[in-house]
Amino acid sequence: MxxxxxxxxxxxxxxxxxxxxxxxxxxxFEFYGDRDRYDFFPIPLAGATVSGPLLILGVLLLIxxxxxxxxxxxxxxxxxxxxxxxxxxGVWLLTFFIPIALIYGFLEVLDTFPAACQWLKGRRWLRWxxxxxxxxxxxxxxxxxxxxxxxxxxxxxxxxxxxSAVGPAIPLWSTPILPGVHLPLMPLLFLxxxxxxADALTVDILTTLFAGGRFRYSRRTHLIHLALITAExxxxxxxxxxxxxxxxxxxxxxxxxxxxxxxPVFWIFIILLAIIFPLVGHIYAAGLGWHMLASGLxxxxxxxxxxxxxxxxxxxxGVPAFL
Amino acid sequence: MEIPRLSRRRFLGLTAAAGVAAAxxxxxxxxxxxxxxxxxxxxxxxxxxxTKCTGCGACIEACRLRNHLPEGVSYIRRIVKGNxxxxxxxxxxxxHCANPPCATVCPTxxxxxxxxxxxxxxxxxxxxxxxxxxxxxxxxRVYDEERGVADKCWLCLPWVLGGGLxxxxxxxxxxxxxxxxxxxxxSEVAQLIASGQAKPLHPEFGTDPSILFYVIEA
Numbered sequence: 001m002x003x004x005x006x007x008x009x010x011x012x013x014x015x016x017x018x019x020x021x022x023x024x025x026x027x028x029f030e031f032y033g034d035r036d037r038y039d040f041f042p043i044p045l046a047g048a049t050v051s052g053p054l055l056i057l058g059v060l061l062l063i064x065x066x067x068x069x070x071x072x073x074x075x076x077x078x079x080x081x082x083x084x085x086x087x088x089x090g091v092w093l094l095t096f097f098i099p100i101a102l103i104y105g106f107l108e109v110l111d112t113f114p115a116a117c118q119w120l121k122g123r124r125w126l127r128w129x130x131x132x133x134x135x136x137x138x139x140x141x142x143x144x145x146x147x148x149x150x151x152x153x154x155x156x157x158x159x160x161x162x163x164s165a166v167g168p169a170i171p172l173w174s175t176p177i178l179p180g181v182h183l184p185l186m187p188l189l190f191l192x193x194x195x196x197x198a199d200a201l202t203v204d205i206l207t208t209l210f211a212g213g214r215f216r217y218s219r220r221t222h223l224i225h226l227a228l229i230t231a232e233x234x235x236x237x238x239x240x241x242x243x244x245x246x247x248x249x250x251x252x253x254x255x256x257x258x259x260x261x262x263x264p265v266f267w268i269f270i271i272l273l274a275i276i277f278p279l280v281g282h283i284y285a286a287g288l289g290w291h292m293l294a295s296g297l298x299x300x301x302x303x304x305x306x307x308x309x310x311x312x313x314x315x316x317x318g319v320p321a322f323l
Numbered sequence: 324m325e326i327p328r329l330s331r332r333r334f335l336g337l338t339a340a341a342g343v344a345a346a347x348x349x350x351x352x353x354x355x356x357x358x359x360x361x362x363x364x365x366x367x368x369x370x371x372x373x374t375k376c377t378g379c380g381a382c383i384e385a386c387r388l389r390n391h392l393p394e395g396v397s398y399i400r401r402i403v404k405g406n407x408x409x410x411x412x413x414x415x416x417x418x419h420c421a422n423p424p425c426a427t428v429c430p431t432x433x434x435x436x437x438x439x440x441x442x443x444x445x446x447x448x449x450x451x452x453x454x455x456x457x458x459x460x461x462x463x464r465v466y467d468e469e470r471g472v473a474d475k476c477w478l479c480l481p482w483v484l485g486g487g488l489x490x491x492x493x494x495x496x497x498x499x500x501x502x503x504x505x506x507x508x509x510s511e512v513a514q515l516i517a518s519g520q521a522k523p524l525h526p527e528f529g530t531d532p533s534i535l536f537y538v539i540e541a
Contacts, residue, residue: 002457004453004457004466005457065452066450066451066452066471067449067451067453067466067467067468067470067471067472068449068450068451068471068472069450069451069471070451070471071471075431075448075449075450076450078430078431078432078433078448079431079450079452081430081431081432082429082430082431082432084426084427084428085427085428085429085430085454086428087428087430087452088430165458166424166428167424167458167460167528168460168527168528168529169424169457169458169459169460169462170457318457320460322460322461322462322525
């Protein structure tokens with residue numbers, strides 16, 4: 001097992017995926033969810049507003065993980081400079097993504113609450129922004145949602161490429177999508193997990209909590225989430241089966257996950273909390289058409305927890321090829 | 324009439340700020356001038372004969388002493404191979420790859436390869452993200468907790484450039500370590516490499532180690 005990266009990078013990868021996924025979920029409802037038919041639509045509102053702050057929190061945690069970069073923060077600027085490194089791509093992606101996510105969230109708040117719009121228009125110290133008020137709010141918001149979702153796919157995938165880019169050093173992390181295909185699995189797994197955890201946060205938790213009885217959304221929402229959970233289960237089983245089949249360090253990683261020292265985390269936090277429990281909860285919700293408070297909160301929290309533990313498990317069980 | 328004057332003042336201010344930032348930033352971005360810019364004169368090779376190595380660990384301690392590393396930390400790591408009847412030892416340190424994955428993944432370009440093949444870390448650029456430690460398939464890197472930077476074997480470069488030997492070579496009791504110039508066909512290291520007895524470790528990683536070679540009995 002590798003020891004250089006532990007909890008902090010796991011939380012960072014998790015928050016990166018969650019924030020990017022939240023923006024994607026918000027944009028999905030913005031473009032395909034009849035957003036315009038409602039004055040108040042909690043799912044895109046929740047997704048757009050949490051996205052930027054989650055990423056900021058993740059980046060702050062990442063800075064804490066750095067050694068010299070924490071003590072001498074100007075060194076972080078050097079991280080923009082080396083384009084062969086996936087980490088440099090990530091730093092650039094986040095540099096563009098975070099402001100766009102923040103602006104998108106702000107515009108979504110303005111769109112949902114016209115009173116906030118009026119209040120801001122009335123402020124004397126904001127008079128210099130007068131020209132902005134002539135822009136069409138909805139269309140501007142959609143532009144930011146579009147650019148933001150393209151970048152969000154990049155951020156979610158980047159959290160996976162960061163691991164798969166170590167190549168032969170840690171075979172579990174560079175498992176291919178299909179045997180013989182030179183495309184890593186980890187970016188796809190992290191993208192699916194990002195969408196699933198973001199769905200859990202925005203739909204299962206925030207929408208159920210703050211708009212439970214008052215807001216009815218499409219039954220398709222639950223079917224999409226069911227598909228995401230199923231896809232995640234398939235990708236995780238493919239990861240483990242491929243690792244067992246490959247032998248060597250990859251098989252040792254898989255053995256540690258399924259049978260070895262990390263088995264409790266795997267069976268409780270992945271199999272039970274990421275797959276079985278949310279599947280039951282969402283089949284129930286899909287039949288009902290919406291989440292009960294209990295089913296929404298419990299499956300939402302279990303998916304979020306399991307998303308974090310999935311990153312941690314994959315990080316901690318990365319057995320180097322060569323000991 | 325007020326607006327242009329204000330904007331000019333702001334422009335001048337921004338220019339001054341940018342100038343100060345550039346003046347501060349450029350020297351920080353410069354590499355360690357002494358080691359990075361010196362013209363290479365040689366191609367080095369360090370061959371470890373595992374059939375002679377007794378695994379005593381003198382190289383590990385010599386490396387630790389020369390590089391002032393804390394107790395228990397060294398740029399050299401011992402792996403025990405074989406079985407209880409016939410153990411043998413594989414000493415691992417930076418392989419000085421021609422295609423170093425640590426340098427590829429480094430976000431700050433702190434790890435770089437000299438023209439003579441020695442891979443070095445400019446510790447003033449390192450942010451301590453530990454990405455290189457994950458990417459090195461030989462796990463040849465150590466983390467300097469005190470300074471928060473990645474660290475590894477640097478082939479004792481100042482000694483070598485001055486005509487000396489790496490500490491591990493000097494300290495090796497059974498004489499299992501050979502150091503020399505691979506570009507001199509008369510040298511012992513060049514002949515061992517040419518004969519195919521000394522081989523790079525795990526060439527299937529695609530890292531193309533260019534300085535470290537091992538003699539391993541099949």
